[in-house]
Amino acid sequence: MRAALLTQANGPLEIVDDLEIEEPRVGEVLVGVTHCGICHSDITIQESGHTLPTVLGHEAAGVVEAVGPGVTHLSIGDHVMLTPLAPCGHCPACARHEATACPGALSFSMNARPDGSTPFHRAGAPVYRGLGVGGWAEQTVISASGAVKIAPDIPLDIACVIGCAMQTGVGAVFNSADVERGSSVLVMGLGGIGQAIVQGAVAAGATTIIVSDPVEGRREVASGFGATHLVDPTSDDLNAAVADATGGTGVDYAFDAAGRAAVVEAGIENTRVGGTTVMVGASPIDENVTINAAVLFMTMQKRLIGSLLGHCWPDRDIPLLLDLWRAGRLDLDGMISHRMDLSDVNEGIAKLHAADGIRTVLDISA
Numbered sequence: 001m002r003a004a005l006l007t008q009a010n011g012p013l014e015i016v017d018d019l020e021i022e023e024p025r026v027g028e029v030l031v032g033v034t035h036c037g038i039c040h041s042d043i044t045i046q047e048s049g050h051t052l053p054t055v056l057g058h059e060a061a062g063v064v065e066a067v068g069p070g071v072t073h074l075s076i077g078d079h080v081m082l083t084p085l086a087p088c089g090h091c092p093a094c095a096r097h098e099a100t101a102c103p104g105a106l107s108f109s110m111n112a113r114p115d116g117s118t119p120f121h122r123a124g125a126p127v128y129r130g131l132g133v134g135g136w137a138e139q140t141v142i143s144a145s146g147a148v149k150i151a152p153d154i155p156l157d158i159a160c161v162i163g164c165a166m167q168t169g170v171g172a173v174f175n176s177a178d179v180e181r182g183s184s185v186l187v188m189g190l191g192g193i194g195q196a197i198v199q200g201a202v203a204a205g206a207t208t209i210i211v212s213d214p215v216e217g218r219r220e221v222a223s224g225f226g227a228t229h230l231v232d233p234t235s236d237d238l239n240a241a242v243a244d245a246t247g248g249t250g251v252d253y254a255f256d257a258a259g260r261a262a263v264v265e266a267g268i269e270n271t272r273v274g275g276t277t278v279m280v281g282a283s284p285i286d287e288n289v290t291i292n293a294a295v296l297f298m299t300m301q302k303r304l305i306g307s308l309l310g311h312c313w314p315d316r317d318i319p320l321l322l323d324l325w326r327a328g329r330l331d332l333d334g335m336i337s338h339r340m341d342l343s344d345v346n347e348g349i350a351k352l353h354a355a356d357g358i359r360t361v362l363d364i365s366a
């Protein structure tokens with residue numbers, strides 16, 4: 001079958017038509033992927049060359065084509081949303097509904113199954129399943145707990161952005177931070193993740209939503225989603241803008257959706273006494289966040305938390321996000337600025353590098 005393959009770090013993706021796929025094993029499903037977005041985390045793996053060769057793409061939706069032994073909740077023909085963190089269902093973390101702490105789910109970072117094997121092969125050699133999904137391929141095999149059945153009338157080309165951007169962004173607001181109505185929120189970085197945080201903040205009832213991004217078009221999109229104050233960090237004074245918007249106290253919640261340690265530090269600086277900074281962005285591994293412990297945490301009681309995939313539990317949160325979309329409280333279509341065929345994946349990646357638009361969705365079945 002056809003897939004976009006990463007064969008070398010920093011290399012362009014190669015469109016191949018000879019990727020082999022296994023039948024689903026116990027507890028797995030084979031999904032015909034119809035649509036998959038492009039996220040900055042794909043680029044991070046592309047740049048690092050982690051586990052090559054790899055099929056990237058982790059923001060996907062599709063149709064079940066085969067079910068493995070023991071799978072009872074999915075049937076051939078079901079429409080499904082895929083999620084990068086498929087919970088094992090029987091560990092202590094899963095008992096607490098914390099997929100993002102489940103060791104089985106976290107094996108997504110190995111780009112393989114928990115046992116190290118992978119359902120993709122090419123000329124007999126293993127090909128890895130990037131970020132747990134491998135969505136830039138016509139078919140993928142994943143754990144059935146990572147495929148959530150959705151109503152057949154939901155357009156898959158729109159729903160796919162729930163897989164990463166909306167789970168990560170809205171989940172960071174609802175689950176990780178638990179933003180209350182009337183809150184003040186600062187969102188730094190306005191790609192797909194930051195825009196989803198803005199939408200989540202609006203849905204949670206935040207009334208002051210300050211956004212910061214050097215890209216004017218992205219600030220305008222955030223304004224359309226409900227941001228109340230727009231900041232250009234290259235020319236405006238962020239601290240002054242936050243002080244101005246909050247009567248000098250600082251925000252209740254700050255979110256890093258840029259993936260830079262300095263942005264996390266700006267969040268800590270700009271939260272109020274007892275405020276929370278949420279690390280959603282993936283800072284480069286060699287960057288450290290510097291914190292003045294005495295001032296920030298003893299007298300100011302600030303909190304700093306990490307957030308992976310918005311602490312989402314797929315069976316609970318994917319249906320919730322779709323319900324909010326149906327109710328008109330989340331805008332999925334507005335997240336998608338470009339639609340392309342799988343063969344144009346390198347052009348889509350170039351657009352993400354250039355911060356052109358918000359999300360590009362690839363039509364995998366075209």
Ligand SMILES: NC(=O)c1ccc[n+]([C@@H]2O[C@H](COP(=O)([O-])OP(=O)(O)OC[C@H]3O[C@@H](n4cnc5c(N)ncnc54)[C@H](O)[C@@H]3O)[C@@H](O)[C@H]2O)c1
Nearest residue numbers: 040041189190191192193212213258259280281282308309
């Ligand atoms: N926590 C998770 O589970 C999770 C999931 C998906 C993505 N991510 C990470 O989230 C980050 C955002 O992903 P994305 O797909 O939206 O990326 P993106 O590249 O589309 O957006 C990043 C934005 O940050 C802006 N930016 C850069 N420096 C900034 C600064 N100093 N202040 C304000 N804005 C700044 C850029 O202009 C850009 O618009 C990435 O680091 C990605 O790896 C994390």
Ligand SMILES: [Zn+2]
Nearest residue numbers: 039040041164
């Ligand atoms: Zn992602």
Ligand SMILES: [Zn+2]
Nearest residue numbers: 088091094102
């Ligand atoms: Zn588990």
